[in-house]
Amino acid sequence: VKVTLWGTRGSLAAPGADTVRYGGNTSCVSVEGPEGTLLVLDAGTGIRNLGRNLPEDLNRVDILLTHLHMDHLQGLPFFAPIRNPDIETHVWGPASTMLSLKSRLQRYVSPPLFPVSVRDLAPRLFFHELSLEMFEIGEFDIAAQLVIHPNPTVGYRIIHHGKAVTYLPDHEPMLGARKFPRSPQWTSGYDLAAKADLLIHDTQYSPDEYQDRVGFGHSNMVQAFEFAALADVNRFVPFHHDPTHSDDQLDQMILDAMREVAPGFGVTPGQEGTKINLAD
């Protein structure tokens, strides 16, 4: 299974000289199975580059949205395969009792916020509301569960022959908790992350910054490391970086968290372009 980080930034794209290593594109990760199944996790601005690096014989792509905040959607109209009539694009996302997934997406991808409507843009686009039960796409088994973040938001656990990749890009499991981490039973996202081979998790803030941003839906770097330790993961990728954080700041934040938590797992900084192979 090949995991590639196409966009690691949160909230807003942040290109510039001081974000070259970690990247400026917003959330997008691809997960490719050995039989060719392609899953795309979120459709932030990073998805545009993914669309330019796909196999020529691709005939289906599945985009798994965690939620519908702009930084996870903004790249969708610029993902080349959705305009290709030879490729089926399936979009999965959390259900709502108020509006269908398609209707909610169309609020963004339609005038006056966007010049073209979804139906005019994509000839073979299909929408699926998540049932929160295990489901299959190609060679992958997938679990989706609601997690703590404003508006319905899910995380994903993607399983291939016993190997698990967990994706929790926007997650504030410590919100309102009197202490953190607490027991697994009372920790949002625990079941998705437990003993994952690879955990990609929100680390948007430093511990100091978090004090003024409680309830914004994001974790601080140290708490995210503590969550990874509670879940006993094998490898951790700090992800969804705040747009104001430079490469040097992110290096330091990760180092500080590693000193404080002394993790017993591997750490791969969430840098755009990083490829991680999980062997069966």
Add this chain to the structure above:
Amino acid sequence: MAQQEVEVILARHLAEHLALPVFIIDPQGNLIFFNEPAEAVLGLRFGDTGLMPASEWSTMFEPMDQAGKPIAPEELPLVIAMTQGHPEHKAFWIRGSDFKTRQIELTAFPLLGQSGRISGAVSIFWEVTK
């Protein structure tokens, strides 16, 4: 024990910050949390009881009406909220483990999430003091 659903976790986090007594049950009717103000009314500590099945909690507080007639579990607001999926309110009497009889008013509501799933029910109650 498996992780609780996120609506239940958030309900507990909220309950821990409230001065009102709060009870939370899971879809099977098990009492999975009550907060410190509820401990004071019930005369029990959650840390001591842990999870309690419906058959246990629905009778241990001896819920009764004004005439002293026991209230069946299926008539309790928390059970109605969970099984019928709508809010319910009731005034009744309970007897805590300290053997004191207290009149309470209780409002219960289901944790009906945006996915359409009911992941538990919450009751907020208060002692009626004359």
